[in-house]
Amino acid sequence: MIKNLLFTAMIALLLGGCFGGEKKEEWTSFIYPDKENTKRNVKSPMTFSTLEECTEESIKQMKILQLEDIGVFKCGLNCSYHEGMQTEVCAKMLIPAKK
Template structure:
């Protein structure tokens, strides 16, 4: 009985992990006009891949002519958190 429960639990964990990998990835571009004050940011769109997000971020920084003082990050699957009144991302990367 216990052996069967362990096998069933393992199968369910495996299937759950596989289904989470199929989740559509959306990358949000965040521009920080002053890399020394990262509390100030601007959202620069949502993209289907990390590479698209990076390129859009770089393009926007160049368009604003702030390449020497700005930076960016891309956030994975960001969503607005009502309690915190801010966007929360699964992962942030440059």
């Protein structure tokens, strides 16, 4: 009886995970004015639906801020502020190849 109950619960969890729907991707740009100091960054106030959009806007902003030679940028996926760590936490953080 208990085995059947556990088996049914596991199947329900597996099916729920498969059909639960994907989380919408939101990319956030982080520009680091100094390549050597990654604790200091400028976070984009807007999010982007693709990594490509995040990359393009980051490059534009680095040119506007005249940071192309001294700064670096990263794009973070589905970022949110973590109160306990007092920092942004992202599912992925990528350094896209500059175009």
